[in-house]
Amino acid sequence: MFKRLKPFVLFPLLSLSSLVFAGDAISGAVEQQATNWSAIIMFLIFVAFTLGITVWSSRRTRSAADYYAAGGGITGFQNGLAIAGDYMSAASFLGISGLVYLSGFDGLIYSIGFLVGWPLILFMIAERLRNLGKFTFADVASYRLGQTQIRTLSAVGSLCVVSLYLIAQMVGSGKLIQLLFGLPYDYAVVLVGILMVLYVTMGGMLATTWVQIIKAVLLLSGASFMALMVLVYVGFDMGNLFQQATEVHEKGIAIMGPGGLVSDPVSAISLGIALMFGTAGLPHILMRFFTVADAREARKSVFYATGFIGYFYILTFIIGFGAIVLVSTNSEFLNEAGALIGGNNMAAIHLSKAVGGDWFLGFISAVAFATILAVVSGLALAGASAVSHDLYANVFRPDATDEEEVRVSKITTLVLGVIAIGLGILFEQQNIAFMVGLAFAIAASANFPVLFLSMYWQRLTTRGAMIGGWLGLLTAVSLVILGPIVWVQILGNESAVFPYKYPALFSVIVAFAGIWYFSITDKSAAGAQEREKFDQQFVRSHTGLGAAQAADH
């Protein structure tokens, strides 16, 4: 399979300095591998099956509620799986297991950061979001505030997050197709773009949901099998696994403790805030809460999602250690320099061959690639909704019919697809490691504070939300540009103006302080009215009385 290989350029994941959300962005130069037919065939089966589901969904997608929210008819369990499918990206599967392979315990620190946002979403946001909103989180943020200002802010925040995430996924897909299928970069970008547009425009949220559910089931089963085989190998004794890993790993016992992923306290806290609040501000994730019937199902969704995501991260940890023991010791998977063929992100892929042979390797490769499709579909739908539901139907054309709104959404999806393909090709050689980090920072600093305070703080006014939200967004963007990754590594300056890799600690504080100050100093009549509407919103957010209902089918 991986024969006739030349030396490979390793992912920049190797350098800890570029570890900004590396677990969620596949980046760096890679070399195309030999064509992997078993993987391609299994991937094509996945595509055929999901396109079948898309056709089935398209017959059930008539109204705007069907298109944006699958008619509210998804169960809590299904939604939990779909959320997990939306959240567990290819890069977090390959990136985190690769990080464990490279430095052991550090991978666990990373996983925990990505998980702990979920309980907080449940305790603070999920039920209120479901009770107040209809299709997008901006429905909630603008519930009692100025529609034009708040929806524009939320739509810009959403589009920034979606575009950055989308580019990272597109570039990742190009790298992966070379490594996994042995096909050229551009094939992947074009294929992913086209399939994404097909799923979303034809099947809307229903198709997107099922693509995510299928992907989650495939990924969880594949990863479970690999972890199980590792455990069988070590006799179900984790101590034995760690013992063997430390014996063969070049860092020895050091892989059992923190290594340098987060070194100074400011970065540590800032990263924690970005992951926690950022998760609660991701438009494609928040949108999933409107696909269930009521607050009760919304809560269950988070329970199942947290379980699946947590379980998945424990699996990636076992897989990473398994790869140290079974892959790093096997010359079949190493190049002349003794490094992993294709880079550290390939640890899980090589392990699949070591424990399950060529067909299982094909299966895991196909699943890893299919994973990208599920994530980009959710992103495209969220981006298109921000344009059609928030901007078009509520700012520019408040009298638009449902049909016009959905048509605009489909056109936007097509445009997003074209842009994503274009930027995906353009960014092939670029360092995109900062992009997912920036997406989380914007979600945490613009989307989250406005959404959170609109639900919890009576004195919030449009003026405060708008000024504070924009300040948060601009601060996050500027600090990332002035920080070590963009300013030094990409723009080639001597030293960074802003010394930290993660801006969230600062930009979130700026956003909250800005919203607070410009709300309390708002003495306008409109502001007073908005505060008056809080009581009604408060009752609805708690009781669900008047909440958008599930559509009848």
Next chain:
Amino acid sequence: MQSDVYQKIKDHPDFQILVAKRKSFALKLSAIVLVMYFSFILLVAFAPGVLAEPVAQGSVTTWGIPMGVFIIISSFLLTGIYVKRANTEFDEENQRIIEECLKG
């Protein structure tokens, strides 16, 4: 009529009790998650040695591993605890208050 119902619910003493109960429950659980996570992250930043300490003499397994797995599992269990109470006790109470206020 709709806004009357909202006002009635808001003034209902049981609604206020329900809101207070839910708030304190959600706050307590959030505090547990935040304290757990940030203690862990601060240990990583300030005292990585604690996490790299073996759990027993001669063992390569360090305290960091069970601690990390504990945070993952307890995050899941805490969501379960919240959903169980919110979907039974809180929802029933909520339904009763709505019905009372809608009746008149």
